[in-house]
Amino acid sequence: MDWFPVWLSVRVSLAATALTLLGGVPLAWLLARKVPRLKDLLGAVVVTPLVLPPTVLGYYLLVLIGAGSPIGRFFESLGLELAFTWRAAVLAAAVGSMPLLVKALQAGFEGIDPRLEQAARTLGHAEWSVFWRVTLPLAWRALVAGTVLAFCRALGDFGITLMVAGSIPGRTQTLPLAIYDLVQANRMHEANLLAAMTIVAVLVLLLGVGRIARVRY
Amino acid sequence: MARRGVLLAVVLSALVVVTGASAAAPRVRLTVYAAADLAFALKEITAAFERTFNVDVILVLGSTGNLAHQIEHGAPADLFFAASDTFIDRLVERGAVLRETRAIYAQGRIVLATARSAGTKLTDLRQLAEPRVRRVAIANPLHAPYGKAAEEALRRAGVLDAVRPKLILAENIRQALQFLQTGSADAGIVALSVAGVPEIEWVPIDPALHNPLNQAVAVVRRSAQPDLASAFVQFVNGPQGRSVMKRFGFVLPGEP
Numbered sequence: 001m002d003w004f005p006v007w008l009s010v011r012v013s014l015a016a017t018a019l020t021l022l023g024g025v026p027l028a029w030l031l032a033r034k035v036p037r038l039k040d041l042l043g044a045v046v047v048t049p050l051v052l053p054p055t056v057l058g059y060y061l062l063v064l065i066g067a068g069s070p071i072g073r074f075f076e077s078l079g080l081e082l083a084f085t086w087r088a089a090v091l092a093a094a095v096g097s098m099p100l101l102v103k104a105l106q107a108g109f110e111g112i113d114p115r116l117e118q119a120a121r122t123l124g125h126a127e128w129s130v131f132w133r134v135t136l137p138l139a140w141r142a143l144v145a146g147t148v149l150a151f152c153r154a155l156g157d158f159g160i161t162l163m164v165a166g167s168i169p170g171r172t173q174t175l176p177l178a179i180y181d182l183v184q185a186n187r188m189h190e191a192n193l194l195a196a197m198t199i200v201a202v203l204v205l206l207l208g209v210g211r212i213a214r215v216r217y
Numbered sequence: 218m219a220r221r222g223v224l225l226a227v228v229l230s231a232l233v234v235v236t237g238a239s240a241a242a243p244r245v246r247l248t249v250y251a252a253a254d255l256a257f258a259l260k261e262i263t264a265a266f267e268r269t270f271n272v273d274v275i276l277v278l279g280s281t282g283n284l285a286h287q288i289e290h291g292a293p294a295d296l297f298f299a300a301s302d303t304f305i306d307r308l309v310e311r312g313a314v315l316r317e318t319r320a321i322y323a324q325g326r327i328v329l330a331t332a333r334s335a336g337t338k339l340t341d342l343r344q345l346a347e348p349r350v351r352r353v354a355i356a357n358p359l360h361a362p363y364g365k366a367a368e369e370a371l372r373r374a375g376v377l378d379a380v381r382p383k384l385i386l387a388e389n390i391r392q393a394l395q396f397l398q399t400g401s402a403d404a405g406i407v408a409l410s411v412a413g414v415p416e417i418e419w420v421p422i423d424p425a426l427h428n429p430l431n432q433a434v435a436v437v438r439r440s441a442q443p444d445l446a447s448a449f450v451q452f453v454n455g456p457q458g459r460s461v462m463k464r465f466g467f468v469l470p471g472e473p
Contacts, residue, residue, distance in 0.1 A: 055283075059286060062286070062287070062290050063290065066290030066291050067290060067291025067439075068290060068291065072291070083290060083291055083292070084287070084291070084292050084293050162279075162283070163283065163286070163287070166277060166287055166292055166293075167277060167278075167279060168248065168275060168277050168293070169275055169276070169277070170275060171275070181278065184253065184256070184278070184391050185256055185257075186414070
């Protein structure tokens with residue numbers, strides 16, 4: 001039994017969740033504000049990863065960051081190859097997770113009474129401080145729920161990762177890709193074992209997070 | 218507040234974990250991209266090659282179409298075994314593989330398979346039109362070479378129109394086989410190379426009923442070790458490789 005995919009998947013989905021938070025929190029905040037035109041367009045763009053078939057999305061992402069593209073060449077000149085590395089797997093998982101975090105968090109932000117933020121401003125807090133001390137703590141449950149969804153989606157990503165990172169054993173073969181390969185090779189026992197382990201691990205994690213953050217799914 | 222602390226800690230530790238993640242082992246490695254129908258045969262040949270040449274071979278299996286896209290966009294492959302020569306020819310045109318290394322390594326054969334759970338073994342394509350056969354699995358003719366051959370054989374046997382409503386299109390030939398193994402399909406047309414499973418019975422289909430399934434290989438232009446890659450091709454087409462390939466139902470044109 002090769003355990004590499006397990007560790008790779010843990011690292012990739014943690015990194016992807018972090019990346020999703022870095023991009024998703026400001027995005028959700030922006031979407032919850034009142035800039036109407038931008039909001040509609042951006043709100044629609046954010047959900048496109050849910051609409052496109054994952055392998056198709058992965059193909060577009062590959063064209064965007066592949067060795068022949070300007071973005072791919074730029075990162076390669078920095079010594080950071082993207083396509084067909086673990087970085088591509090992180091990117092793929094983050095793209096798939098983004099809509100889930102953003103939509104959950106946007107709803108959380110929108111549910112906040114704006115007067116509370118106003119009150120903080122009248123008390124002399126700057127916008128950054130208002131966000132950090134009032135808005136984000138009030139949207140805490142939405143943030144946790146969105147983060148958990150994002151992590152699970154990242155852990156389970158198949159199609160986008162397959163196209164843009166490949167399924168290279170020992171390098172970019174994440175847990176879902178490894179399980180798929182085992183099924184294809186008729187090695188059902190190993191496939192079942194990995195799938196069962198994943199489910200149990202995620203259940204434990206979800207229950208643990210639910211306890212600590214007092215969130216129900 | 219403690220919650221913000223937790224959030225920060227999660228983000229930071231994830232970043233630390235990631236920056237610490239790096240590739241390993243600087244031993245000579247050959248990365249071979251291969252069509253899914255080669256899975257069993259190449260795994261055996263690869264093991265022998267690794268012993269003989271004292272290198273590591275990484276086998277990446279997938280659908281020929283997907284792998285071809287990836288190689289075109291810079292996938293770290295040294296060698297590409299496609300399920301059809303048309304994909305190699307397209308990559309040659311686009312400069313992604315080396316023209317002079319293009320070689321035919323096998324000619325695929327298709328078989329008429331019956332799921333054991335579905336009853337009596339079918340021996341003729343025309344029997345697929347009979348009412349007792351409800352679902353027929355083939356690979357998708359639109360992009361899978363074996364699916365295309367299956368469709369051609371059905372057409373030339375004169376039963377394509379009668380069978381079409383029963384067709385279940387699989388993503389690739391191994392999925393078509395899975396439909397049969399699980400009993401989801403009563404019959405199907407699959408590659409000889411994957412037909413050696415206990416859940417099905419099969420008879421060969423006359424190769425005159427479809428265009429030849431020439432399977433081609435080529436060394437990838439970006440490969441840093443084209444000589445080792447060529448040595449692998451020679452190994453597959455050499456005595457050791459051929460005996461394995463034959464056992465799994467791959468023959469070269471002109472081979473018995």
